Amino acid sequence: MNEIFLLKLGEVVLKGTNKRQFENKLRQNIRRRMKTYGNFDVYIMQSTVYVEPMDEQADVDGAWEACRSIFGLVSLCRCRPCNKDLDSIYQTVEEYLGEELDCAPSFKVESKRSDKAFPLNSIQISQEIGGRLAEAHPDCAVDVHHPAYTVYVEIRDLAAYVHGPAEPGAGGLPTGVGGRAMCLLSGGIDSPVAAYMMAKRGVEIECVHFFSYPYTSQLAKDKVIELARLVTRYSGRMTLNIVNFTPIQEAIRDDCPEEFFTLIMRRFMMEISQEIARQDGCGALITGENLGQVASQTMEAMTVTGAVVDMPIFMPLVGMDKEEIVTIARKIGTMDTSILPYEDCCTVFTPKHPKTKPTIGQVENAERTLDRKALIAQALESVEKLAVKFHD
Ligand code: ATP
Ligand code: MG
Numbered sequence: 001m002n003e004i005f006l007l008k009l010g011e012v013v014l015k016g017t018n019k020r021q022f023e024n025k026l027r028q029n030i031r032r033r034m035k036t037y038g039n040f041d042v043y044i045m046q047s048t049v050y051v052e053p054m055d056e057q058a059d060v061d062g063a064w065e066a067c068r069s070i071f072g073l074v075s076l077c078r079c080r081p082c083n084k085d086l087d088s089i090y091q092t093v094e095e096y097l098g099e100e101l102d103c104a105p106s107f108k109v110e111s112k113r114s115d116k117a118f119p120l121n122s123i124q125i126s127q128e129i130g131g132r133l134a135e136a137h138p139d140c141a142v143d144v145h146h147p148a149y150t151v152y153v154e155i156r157d158l159a160a161y162v163h164g165p166a167e168p169g170a171g172g173l174p175t176g177v178g179g180r181a182m183c184l185l186s187g188g189i190d191s192p193v194a195a196y197m198m199a200k201r202g203v204e205i206e207c208v209h210f211f212s213y214p215y216t217s218q219l220a221k222d223k224v225i226e227l228a229r230l231v232t233r234y235s236g237r238m239t240l241n242i243v244n245f246t247p248i249q250e251a252i253r254d255d256c257p258e259e260f261f262t263l264i265m266r267r268f269m270m271e272i273s274q275e276i277a278r279q280d281g282c283g284a285l286i287t288g289e290n291l292g293q294v295a296s297q298t299m300e301a302m303t304v305t306g307a308v309v310d311m312p313i314f315m316p317l318v319g320m321d322k323e324e325i326v327t328i329a330r331k332i333g334t335m336d337t338s339i340l341p342y343e344d345c346c347t348v349f350t351p352k353h354p355k356t357k358p359t360i361g362q363v364e365n366a367e368r369t370l371d372r373k374a375l376i377a378q379a380l381e382s383v384e385k386l387a388v389k390f391h392d
Contacts, residue, residue: 003060005051005067006077006154006161007169009044018177026072026174029236033070036390037063045157046114049073069234071200072177073169077152079161084118086125090132092162093151100164101133104149106141109133111153118155125153173202175236180204181314182277183286184269185228185240187220187342190288190317192227192334193325197316198286199235206238206280207231207388208273210245215349220342228388230334237390241276244382245269248375249349252367259355260366262296266305267363268372272379274309284312290325291318295354304363 009026023044030049034040038058043050051067053060067076082092101107111125120128133151134142140149154161183195185207195205209224221242228240248268256264273285289297296305306313317325329335355362 002053002081004053004079004081004161005049005064006079006163007049007051007067007070007073008075008077008166009047009049010072010074010171010173022072022174022177025176026070029072029174029176030067030070032236033066033390034063037066048156067169068167069170070174071170071172071202071234072174074171075166076169077161077163077166079154079163081159081161084115084155084160086120086128089125089153089160089162090129092160093129093133093153094136096162097151097164098137100149101137101140101151104140104147106143106147107133107137107149107151108142108144108147109151109153111155113155115155115157125155129153170200170234172200175199175202175234176204178202178204179284180206180280180282181284181286182241182273182280182282183207184273184288185209185224185231186288187223187227187338187340188288189329189335189338190290190293190325191286192231192288192338193328193332194286194288194314194316195231196234196328196332196334198314199231203284203286203314204238205231205235205286206241206277206282208241208243208276210243210269210272212245212249215246215249216343219340223337223340223342225386225388226337227334228386230332230337232388232390234332238388239280240386240388241280242384242386243272243276243379245379247378251370251375253349255369257366258351259353260358260363261349261351262354263301263304263358263363264367264370265349266296266301267308267367268376268379270305270313271308271372272376274311275376275380276383277311282311284314285309286314286316288317289315290320290322293322295356298356300357300359301355304358304360307360 031042039054041052041054080092080096082088109126109130111122113122152163178201181203185191199205207228211221252264
């Protein structure tokens with residue numbers, strides 16, 4: 001028989017009425033994801049997702065890799081199914097895991113019986129299979145407290161399943177159960193990590209990027225498209241909205257006091273993002289802001305930039321150290337692209353002495369000569385929508 005995956009659901013959310021919605025979404029996400037790898041059946045029973053290849057052509061290794069980045073799963077087991085009798089179980093362990101036992105100094109068998117009709121209880125199953133294995137592998141000692149290797153036997157409704165140690169899943173909640181939000185994606189290290197973190201909480205992600213050609217190059221834009229593509233490995237496909245920000249930046253440069261440049265620019269970004277977010281059915285904005293990292297990320301600056309929108313702004317990195325953010329960026333594979341040396345529109349007209357403790361009154365005064373409405377309408381006209389496909 002073929003291999004099959006048993007994927008275990010996060011338990012906290014499996015209560016009450018959430019359960020059905022959670023499971024349906026997860027099954028849908030996994031089905032969509034498995035399509036790339038061939039014909040797989042995906043079904044959920046007893047808080048476990050079964051992913052079963054339906055023919056020989058299915059790319060089982062590729063599918064297994066993909067399962068690691070699906071949110072809503074706490075652990076992943078790659079198993080061999082067999083008939084629910086001791087002889088079949090023992091024979092399957094030998095065939096499937098025998099080599100592991102030959103390499104390990106000690107082992108134990110851990111069994112779980114969710115099919116209560118099975119005549120032996122879990123301790124008896126472990127003793128029976130463990131006894132036979134100990135005889136067949138005399139160099140591998142039984143050690144029930146600190147075994148070097150554990151063989152797992154699960155007696156479930158449809159079959160028995162044999163596997164080695166489980167691997168950790170991506171955690172979080174299935175993408176889509178937490179609504180949809182618009183992430184302001186720059187070319188930096190932080191915002192792709194912010195998008196990933198909110199996707200992990202079950203949020204469907206759309207992105208918006210502000211682009212200032214010719215002050216920022218085509219390469220800078222390509223870099224952001226690549227970052228969005230890397231994020232889709234976790235979030236699923238998304239739309240990347242690219243906004244021509246040049247007229248707004250030039251207007252700010254020409255008409256506003258320099259110390260407020262960044263703040264005014266960020267207020268435009270927020271307001272335009274909220275507008276696109278509304279059109280695309282998003283209920284929140286996401287940024288990679290981090291308290292105290294730069295002048296525009298003080299509490300006062302955040303108050304001023306947040307004041308132009310009424311959607312909630314999620315800042316999942318707000319309380320993290322740079323080190324912690326970088327660790328996640330490396331883990332999810334965005335770091336190498338983020339550090340490519342292309343300028344971002346924020347760095348083009350950076351004030352020498354940015355205001356770190358602005359008030360709303362001061363900023364409104366500094367931008368009073370701008371026709372905000374017209375500039376925003378013009379920017380919204382320029383939006384280019386790119387469908388960013390799923391990436392493994
Ligand atoms: P990042 O590493 O994400 O660029 P940062 O530390 O460089 O963040 P800022 O440049 O001040 O910080 O930007 C703060 C946040 O504003 C970013 O995390 C991002 O969400 C948003 N942002 C900045 N520039 C852009 C841009 N050109 N397009 C879209 N969003 C942007
Ligand atoms: Mg930046």
